[in-house]
Amino acid sequence: MLDSLDAGAVRRWCAGTLSALRRSQREIDALNVFPVADSDTGTNLVLTLQAAVDALPDTGGPREVWAAMARGALLGARGNSGMILSQLLAGAAAALPSDRPVGGRALATALTAAVDAGYSAVAQPVEGTVLSVAGAAARAATEVDTDALPTVSAAALEAARRALESTPAQLAAMGLPGVVDAGGRGLVVMLDVLDTVVRGAVVDLAAPEPEPVPAAGVQEGWEIQYLLASREPDVPGLAKRLSEIGDSVVVAYVEPSLWSVHVHADDIGAALEAGLELGRPHQVAVTPLIARVRTASASGRAIVAVVPGAGLAAVFAAAGAVPVEGAPRSDELLSAIERMGADEVVLLPNSDAHVPVAEEAAAAAGATVSVLHTRSVVQGIAALAVADRARSFRDDVVAMAEAAAATRWAEVVIADEAGLTMAGPCRVGDVLGLVDGDVAAIGVAVPDVVTNVLDRLLNAGGELVTVVLGAAAGPSLEAFVQAHLHTHWPFCEVHVIDGGQPRAVVVIGVE
Template identity: 30%
Template sequence: MMRAGAKALELKKQKVDALNVFPVPDGDTGTNMNLTIQSAVKDAEKTSGDSVAEVAAAISMGSLMGARGNSGVILSQLLRGIAKSLEGLNTVSAQQMAQALQLGVDTAYKAVMKPVEGTILTISREIAKGALARAKQGGTPLETLVEAYQKGQQALLKTPEMLPILKQAGVVDAGGQGFLIIIGGWVSALEGHVLEEPLSPPVQRGELDKEAQPGFLVVENLEYPYCTEFLVKGKNLNADQIRQDLNGKGDSLLVVGTDEVVKIHIHVKNPGKILDYAIQFGSLHEVGIHNMLSQNEAMAHALKNKEKEEQGVNSVPLEQNEQNTEAEMLKEHGVVAAAMGQGIAEVLKSLGVDEVVFGGQTMNPSTEDLAEAVRRIPAKNIYILPNNGNIIMAARQVKDVITDKNIFIIPTKSIPQGISALVNYDPEGDPEENAQNMEKGLTQIKSGEVTYAVRDSQFGDLDIKSGDILGLVENVIQITGNELLEVAQSTLEKMQWRDHDLVTIFYGEDIPEEEAQNLKDWLEKEVSSIEVELYPGHQSLYYYIFGVE
């Protein structure tokens, strides 16, 4: 079943990617889910036993270690709950299968706080309901799973009515579609098919076999645009009281935890008010505030080949001595950071990063990639800088994998944010203060990028054509045009660079040094007092990455 589900998604991952509503090349739902389930199958293949419990346990660990992006993390939690339900079983009945699907749903819901309906969680819940109903009627495992699949199809077609963003884009939910494709593979396996093509194509509104249509996103339709999540650490905390106090302040509220640590997640209009309220109870940690636009994983540039895919996730350690010696014993602090270009990696190393994990955009490093980098650092306290919003959830799961080190996730969503965090990093400082100071650094810098459109779309008032040059500020499309230099200049203007002291530019692998120098010369000519730092980032997909502070 797992082999068939993984094969089905592998064949249809690009169609799932196409359901994303943001037109820039970025992390993809289909790609991330595919890489996650491939990791799960890889671990399942290594099991020597043939009980469902053993196979499911391997799948759970493999998916946890291989989870990439938000969608991959959610999928790993679904599989984790399924494995928990199957513990101790050699074989599984229809009733037990249905119960396992339900526990998978329960586990996933808990992992992603209180969700908005119309997502993969909604689809998984309806799948479990369908399975439980058929199993209670005496259905076989195959009949139970077919009923579950059909209920999932019906729910998927309703997702545009649940989420305005999907309705505007004219697509169904990408994560739900991906999970349904996996379930279709499971059905195919139980029917005894050798899966060369998926059981069913991705479901579109209208005809089932239609290709996904490009969509657009209207931010103004989001009543509560800022996703705010953080930890409160204190004494005698009351999660129920906090939940009651915050009820009505926004949506997607979830407050969970203990009397010493409480996790808060809420979508609001003004994040500052929530933080001001929470700080009365103790110290705030792992603060993450972002516009929900960044949560919509984008249509990515297709991976060129499998070799590049494998190279894209390899961790590249700092230059090491020829042999580790006893003198390199445990130190206090170490830093892991994600980067998408060798030039960017070198800058990060110069600022104190011990291990650079290559990835980001279309190739998100997995939890296992990050965990391996953590293990290589002989330090008690490790700070992880994801440097990409789509890597943060995978980074947070490292805490579940490595328990013999103190791990701090600094929720950096861009390379400039990562650099700003490193500027505030003290290799000799107190761990908690270090983490707090690094997070404070995230508010001291503006991030911008110049990339290209991968398809036609309408974004707000911008009419975007495939191949257009796009300028983004804090992950929001602000500029579109045909001339690279003009778009770069306009993007910097949107970042209000003239009001700041320092502009940092990383130019990509497709930009000649002379062309990047022309941009630097323009900045210095416009404002002679400003400091401009220019680096060859060697990143793909993004012509320029800007930091303004």
């Protein structure tokens, strides 16, 4: 583990972040709903980090390397998300010490400065976005109050993950689909790589090349970016002027006499004239804002799934579904359905509790909506795995329903109240193992109950085991489950997912 960040660590972090964002590019693109559902946040973050990597110097200390990375990101920033991310990097770089090692407290100070810079650059900050996630990370890093770098990086990462899980509700309050914020997800990727570097673990540099973003969809204005050369710009006045003609306004400081400007607007000329009043706009980039129907295929079909955690949201999004996190109301599900613009929709409630609101939303929708009564996320995963838009809608629904029904499931939870169950009395804090929704085992240790329900499911047969780890799953639980299955059920294929669900410590599916 590192006691402090040196220049080499900053370089590894930057390169590792680019690779990790490339691996997550399609997932983050699929999550993109704010400020425009144009499915390009992952792509823009990749291109912004590529510019940062290209600017990395071979010499210098950690502050100099971080500052060069931030400058490269600012000059090459793409999109609203890239602009904000580059400003976060720049704010942090300016706060790093040059006369002492970058330990835990220095990193916490830098993260706090990053948040201040991010909020100051955005004309109209919105909660439930990357700024909220960055703020949570900075607060946690400060509150641990230690110079131990691994403790600070771990605290920042964990707080960012929790904040990301809160973004669906914040975005839903603005009438947007209940998915985690795409920019916030990108920041969590960055902090995850930083924590990996600090822990001294190997950084995975394998990644595919960036993929182009498809252009199909409905245009909703223009994204306008330029660098503004100006000796004494009226930044508040420029931000106000741009806010009058558009939104998503970011005015970011790059270096003396140079600013980076971003706005979404219908009038390209007005956006450029606002800059001309203060200096010389150059490196102008104008891109059409295309609001895309992200999961509807050419046949006009979409899949909407209710999921309980950020990790599961990413899994469903990557597989082509639109995830709606938490316990949505029927109007929230209806909004997600309508935003797809699809003629045919399969709705996966993934819990008995969500079936009534799913059916209510389906009844109110203008599209043809089929609600599959998936009782668990693992049944939803099984249904999604066999979805095939080449089939007729009826045949596809039947195949998905059969796959879900063939998946036996269990979950392990912690009892929050005493009661009498089918397996006997339980007390608060007991570990409960539920099989197909009924309590089948009660214990005091999570691993013991997990193996109990695993064996119950596999004794009835099965070749494929899906294990979804919740937010409360300990770091050793995955290895324990893998070892148990390898020893007692060696012929099973095992898939482990970091689901992040808040209630169930583990969800298990057997097919």
